[in-house]
Amino acid sequence: MARFPKGYVKPTSSCPGCLAWGDFRGRLCPACYMFGRGHDAAECAGCRRVQPLKWDYCRLCWCQARLGAKTVDGQLTEGADVRGRLAAVRHQQLFFVGMHYRRRPTPQARWKGGRRGAPRKPPPAPAWRPDPGWRQPPLFEQIPRHFDRLDPADADLASPWLAWAKYLAHRLAEARGWGRNIRFAVNRGLAVVLTGHVEGDVIRHTEIFSPLRSLDLPVGHIVAVLAEMGIFEDDSEPSFERWLVGRLEGLAPGIRSEAERWTRVLRDGGPRSLPRREGTVWLSLNQVRPALLEWSNRYDHLREVTRDDVLAHMRTVDGRHRRDQLVALRSLFTWAKRQGLIFRNPTSRIKVGQNEYAVLQPLLPEQVERSVAAATTPAARLVLALAAVHAARVAHIAALMLDDVDLGNRRLTIAGRVRPLDDLTLKLLADWLDYQRHRWPSTANLHLLINNQTANTTIRASNHWISAPMRGQDATLERLRVDRQLEEALIHGPDPLHLAEVFGLDEKTAMRYADSARQLLLASPGEPLGGAVRGAE
Known part of the structure; x- marks a missing residue:
């Protein structure tokens, strides 16, 4: 295509290829330019002009042959042979640029649930838990299934368990406002995990988490449907357990077991104590951990810790940290004394002191x-x-x-x-x-x-x-x-x-x-x- 300087506006002209009149950049109109890129130039068998040819005819002759094959409403006649009409072209009907483009029909406006005017996909039919009927009791314990070997293309779409799961998924989706993409992904994941499912099988979290995550499927939404069906077992390790193992690492065995029991009593409660919030439990163990690590180098149990050990450790911290650690240590040793793990509470009569608050300052x-x-x-x-x-x-x-x-x-x-x-x-x-x-x-x-x-x-x-x-x-x-x-x-x-x-x-x-x-x-x-x-x- 011809190059024009920046700011140049090409006047309206006629295309030398198809003789069409209109506004276009370059020497040729866009259609003739693309037609010329794929065909070699020679003398046209119809108009005798030297132009890019397709089966010995230029684009102008092709447009005239196509025009002769069209009906009054502008559609091609059924069974029309445009190539056979090329030899009958004896004149050229001039046209404007763009009149012979193959325009795709304008799609209807889309709306939620499909194309406008099209019926929405009906909800799944009501379904209930499949009747187990007579079945042979298992001779051996259930062998864990390998869901990672299942292909979504091999899913059993006719399974009655899948029909029941889709119905429950539809109800949950309506109640919780799941979008169309989530509904589709949930149905796809249910088809994977329920393939081959029979009465008595239990689907565990550790078995399906990795396979579903590898397929980029919403594990939490699928688990909600399986739990609604009553066939799901959450065997995943709680984050609290992983955190507790890391926090107790490095302590002496005796101190470790006693600190673990105290932490679990804080979280779960006991006969004479109410359960604390998980954040409070984390904070309490984090506060006593520095002192327990120090004493683990010399002692094996909490009963060996003396009042002087507590005072010596308190001298290493000050301010708010001293108060918080002393409160946590008093809680630990008070519980240990109540359980009979120690003979004497080493934190007794050690004053926590009043917390000195600074003067609140306004923001700038x-x-x-x-x-x-x-x-x-x-x-x-x-x-x-x-x-x-x-x-x-x-x-x-x-x-x-x-x-x-x-x-x-x-x-x-x-x-x-x-x-x-x-x-x-x-x-x-x-x-x-x-x-x-x-x-x-x-x-x-x-x-x-x-x-x-x-x-x-x-x-x-x-x-x-x-x-x-x-x-x-x-x-x-x-x-x-x-x-x-x-x-x-x-x-x-x-x-x-x-x-x-x-x-x-x-x-x-x-x-x-x-x-x-x-x-x-x-x-x-x-x-x-x-x-x-x-x-x-």
Whole structure:
């Protein structure tokens, strides 16, 4: 094709190949250019011009022969032989560029569930657990199946177990808002794992996890259907067990067994103790681990540890770490004394001491501006407003439900407390709800904040995902929450009763905010008060 300088506009002209008139770049029209790339030039048997030829005829003669073979409505006559009409061409009908392109019919507009106008795929017929009938009891124990050897193409699609599973999968999909792709993948995975399934077989997590993951199939959704059928057994190792083995590594055998029993009692509870949250259990074992590693070099059991050993270890830490480790050690040795594992509690009469809180400092405007700039998504902006305006905790934000939002009356319920909606939060809520409606229109999750992982379930988003946009900023969600409560104390006066009523704070926490606000108000302008900002509760 001819090269033209930048900015040059070629005037409307006629193509020297097909004589078509129109706007096109280069010397030839696009159709003649592509026709010439695949055919050699010679004298045309019809028009006697030297042009690229296909079976001795140029493109212009081919267009005229095709035009003669068409009916009145522009369609080719049934059984028409365009090549046989080339010899009968005696004249040329001029045309415009693009009139003889082979245009594909315009597809109908697609919509959810298939092409518009086409009937949607009917749901699977109701099915129930297959009747086992008479069966021979197994002579030997069940041999583990190898699901990784199964090919989806060899799946038994006529299995009654698969029909029952598809029906249950359809009901779960309707209840939890699974999308079309997830439904297809779940049915494909069920066809793989239920091929050859008979009454009495149990499908275990360790058997299907790797084969399904290698096929890029949603293991969690398939497991939900199998659990609904009552044929699934979760034999996977809990993450707590792997963590506990790693944390107890390096301890003396006697100390290791005693620390493991104490950790399990914290998690599961006992005759005279309630179970703790898993995060509390992790924190407690992490606090006592440095001391247990040190004593494992000299002792084999906790009963050999003396009061002097505890005091010597406490002298190696200070501040908050000393208090936290001493509280955890007191819990360990108190439990050991109650179980009769030690003769005397070496941590008794060692005072923990009062935790000295620093004066809470307000955030600088630059710190808040950087956090605002980091909130680039509708969810992040809403989370930022809930923490900075309504002083909501991360866990409370993640637990918000759609029923907690009353846009008509401008009310928002956070942790059981009804709060009025300001203009900013109202706008961000409307933006997020509009985005959620377009992003996940079929979700059945009733939580206010959802993501790609929770949109197909009914669980809430994790605290990690909620706080991720502000992680690494000076003004994190926790510091924004503290700053909002401190701002309330500075504006309306250091009144603990007012803070407790507005934010639902504990009396000691409200008094701490009031004390910090009082010291900030009494300080001279420009005189900073020392101390880092920490969570007040």
